[in-house]
Amino acid sequence: MTDKSIPLSVATMTREQLDAELKKGYASIKAGKIYSADEVDKLLEKEFDLKLTPTKRRLHAPNNCFN
Incomplete structure (x- = not known):
């Protein structure tokens, strides 16, 4: 059995x-x-009392991302 207090x-x-x-x-x-x-x-945040910053995401990759 695994100790649930240890991740x-x-x-x-x-x-x-x-x-x-x-x-x-x-x-x-x-x-x-x-x-x-x-x-x-x-x-x-709730479970571990953390303060995370919002993730900055793009909806899609820019057209020149592989140039």
């Missing part, structure tokens, strides 16, 4: 633990539990 780290997980966590995430997505980046920021 999981991919670096220390066994293959079986990682597989189980990925399956839980996939099941969550299939169940419709999908959050935007802004919603995740708000959840993290």
